Amino acid sequence: MQNLRQPLQPRAEQHACGDCPIRHQAVCARCEAEDLALLEAAKVFRRYAPGQSILRAGDRMDFVGSVLTGAACLMHLRPDGRSQMVGLLLPSHFLGRPGRDHAAFDVVALEETELCCFRRAAFDSILERTPRIGQRLLDMALDELEASRAWLTVLGRKTAREKIASYFIMLHDHDRRLDGADRDAPSRVTLPMTREQMADHLDLTMETVSRQVTALRGDGLLQPVSARVVDLPDPPGLRAVAGG
Amino acid sequence: MQNLRQPLQPRAEQHACGDCPIRHQAVCARCEAEDLALLEAAKVFRRYAPGQSILRAGDRMDFVGSVLTGAACLMHLRPDGRSQMVGLLLPSHFLGRPGRDHAAFDVVALEETELCCFRRAAFDSILERTPRIGQRLLDMALDELEASRAWLTVLGRKTAREKIASYFIMLHDHDRRLDGADRDAPSRVTLPMTREQMADHLDLTMETVSRQVTALRGDGLLQPVSARVVDLPDPPGLRAVAGG
DNA sequence: CGATATGTTGAACATTCTCAAGGGATGTGG
DNA sequence: CCACATCCCTTGAGAATGTTCAACATATCG
Numbered sequence: 001m002q003n004l005r006q007p008l009q010p011r012a013e014q015h016a017c018g019d020c021p022i023r024h025q026a027v028c029a030r031c032e033a034e035d036l037a038l039l040e041a042a043k044v045f046r047r048y049a050p051g052q053s054i055l056r057a058g059d060r061m062d063f064v065g066s067v068l069t070g071a072a073c074l075m076h077l078r079p080d081g082r083s084q085m086v087g088l089l090l091p092s093h094f095l096g097r098p099g100r101d102h103a104a105f106d107v108v109a110l111e112e113t114e115l116c117c118f119r120r121a122a123f124d125s126i127l128e129r130t131p132r133i134g135q136r137l138l139d140m141a142l143d144e145l146e147a148s149r150a151w152l153t154v155l156g157r158k159t160a161r162e163k164i165a166s167y168f169i170m171l172h173d174h175d176r177r178l179d180g181a182d183r184d185a186p187s188r189v190t191l192p193m194t195r196e197q198m199a200d201h202l203d204l205t206m207e208t209v210s211r212q213v214t215a216l217r218g219d220g221l222l223q224p225v226s227a228r229v230v231d232l233p234d235p236p237g238l239r240a241v242a243g244g
Numbered sequence: 245m246q247n248l249r250q251p252l253q254p255r256a257e258q259h260a261c262g263d264c265p266i267r268h269q270a271v272c273a274r275c276e277a278e279d280l281a282l283l284e285a286a287k288v289f290r291r292y293a294p295g296q297s298i299l300r301a302g303d304r305m306d307f308v309g310s311v312l313t314g315a316a317c318l319m320h321l322r323p324d325g326r327s328q329m330v331g332l333l334l335p336s337h338f339l340g341r342p343g344r345d346h347a348a349f350d351v352v353a354l355e356e357t358e359l360c361c362f363r364r365a366a367f368d369s370i371l372e373r374t375p376r377i378g379q380r381l382l383d384m385a386l387d388e389l390e391a392s393r394a395w396l397t398v399l400g401r402k403t404a405r406e407k408i409a410s411y412f413i414m415l416h417d418h419d420r421r422l423d424g425a426d427r428d429a430p431s432r433v434t435l436p437m438t439r440e441q442m443a444d445h446l447d448l449t450m451e452t453v454s455r456q457v458t459a460l461r462g463d464g465l466l467q468p469v470s471a472r473v474v475d476l477p478d479p480p481g482l483r484a485v486a487g488g
Numbered sequence: 489c490g491a492t493a494t495g496t497t498g499a500a501c502a503t504t505c506t507c508a509a510g511g512g513a514t515g516t517g518g
Numbered sequence: 519c520c521a522c523a524t525c526c527c528t529t530g531a532g533a534a535t536g537t538t539c540a541a542c543a544t545a546t547c548g
Contacts, residue, residue: 076396086397087393098382099383134378135343135378144389145388145392149320151396157322157328195495207495207537207538208535210497227494438527450528451527455528492546496544498540500537500540504536505532505534507530508530508532510528512528516522516523
């Protein structure tokens with residue numbers, strides 16, 4: 001069993017918070033210099049390979065942390081073997097839950113992924129002394145809750161075509177949130193997952209994903225560059241297809 | 245437009261926190277006497293009729309609060325008119341979001357519903373002075389997030405039959421959380437919604453809901469007493485059908 | 489180059505939806 | 519008390535979206 005205590009990858013090179021790519025989006029976003037010093041002293045970078053298990057449902061969680069680079073997913077495995085991807089962890093997202101010992105879902109790295117981790121005990125004590133971090137965490141949790149509820153609409157009320165469009169728009173928008181560029185300008189997204197994993201996330205089959213990607217390419221809304229890289233020539237058009 | 249500032253129902257009779265039905269499940273669960281005094285001074289009960297709108301998406305939210313009795317739902321309305329119920333507010337659930345002015349979703353009372361409300365400004369200042377409440381709120385938000393993610397599996401990977409079973413088990417389990425009784429013992433649940441609203445929540449059609457309820461009755465897992473009251477003679481059996 | 493993993497396309501099938509009709513409770517007015 | 523209206527629910531038959539099963543294509547990597 002692999003978890004945060006047993007990274008299989010070589011120890012990640014650790015950077016200063018000053019030039020952190022997620023400095024102003026993550027749990028530390030509202031920290032002042034003094035708060036940051038506390039976090040900086042406690043942090044440890046961890047690196048995971050694609051497909052590597054970061055946590056398993058029920059595991060003791062000794063660490064919490066932020067996704068720095070890469071992507072991971074939360075998986076809900078059912079007793080009968082069926083599984084559903086119930087969340088995506090992209091750079092700046094927080095992993096772990098203060099006040100809860102065991103993981104609720106499996107967490108799997110989708111691609112090469114770096115985490116900025118804090119030992120649970122250390123993080124909890126920083127939380128106590130630094131209300132700003134607790135507030136930020138609450139805010140992020142409520143954002144995630146809103147996103148998860150909005151995703152219910154994607155799974156529940158959208159057609160296969162709309163789901164695929166919604167998925168690409170979500171990736172595009174998350175990139176724009178990090179780089180601040182124009183949301184309507186053409187862009188290139190790198191897919192963090194295989195067709196099969198997309199199918200899992202969108203509650204479709206791999207075949208339907210494939211067919212709908214082909215269809216959207218035919219409509220000029222997606223322009224595959226390679227299997228994992230896709231150009232979006234017309235984000236507003238794609239957003240319209242995504243519908244809401 | 246109706247919202248928390250304009251309840252159409254007569255002013256609700258207000259009770260002391262001491263004999264509150266959700267005293268130990270709501271946001272105030274971990275409050276000591278002194279914290280409770282602060283909340284008690286700021287609280288106002290509100291009552292809503294079935295079908296009444298409590299909030300509309302985008303509304304300014306001047307109040308936050310807990311559901312005391314009844315049930316309400318969070319609705320996500322899409323531009324094309326399709327809608328999806330993205331959450332259920334049952335007794336003890338919290339409504340509203342500190343640090344956010346506008347509502348993300350519509351909130352509609354499903355049945356006669358009482359809320360224990362606090363003016364946003366007052367609540368925010370209590371939050372600041374009472375870290376226990378902030379912690380409890382974070383904990384509840386993370387519980388809701390987990391529930392919402394688990395519901396993704398219901399919508400995404402379950403058959404109509406499994407969805408119906410999951411729905412009844414969810415209601416049964418929420419009742420058991422409030423009354424502490426045995427989760428495996430036969431019980432009677434009161435449905436807070438019509439077949440059409442159930443369909444909306446489960447992402448099915450009213451017709452499919454009706455057919456599957458009939459089928460589960462045939463299997464001895466549901467025993468309708470009236471349209472809105474159903475006996476569950478065999479919760480473990482129903483839970484098995486719900487599957488995960 | 490051959491092997492394995494990943495992605496695409498095709499055709500038959502199944503679950504659920506849509507459209508349509510009818511049943512049963514409750515309420516209102518005559 | 520009955521006729522009628524309304525709302526909610528149930529049942530049926532055909533249609534449709536997405537699935538399943540299967541073959542084939544493409545890519546990556548030893």
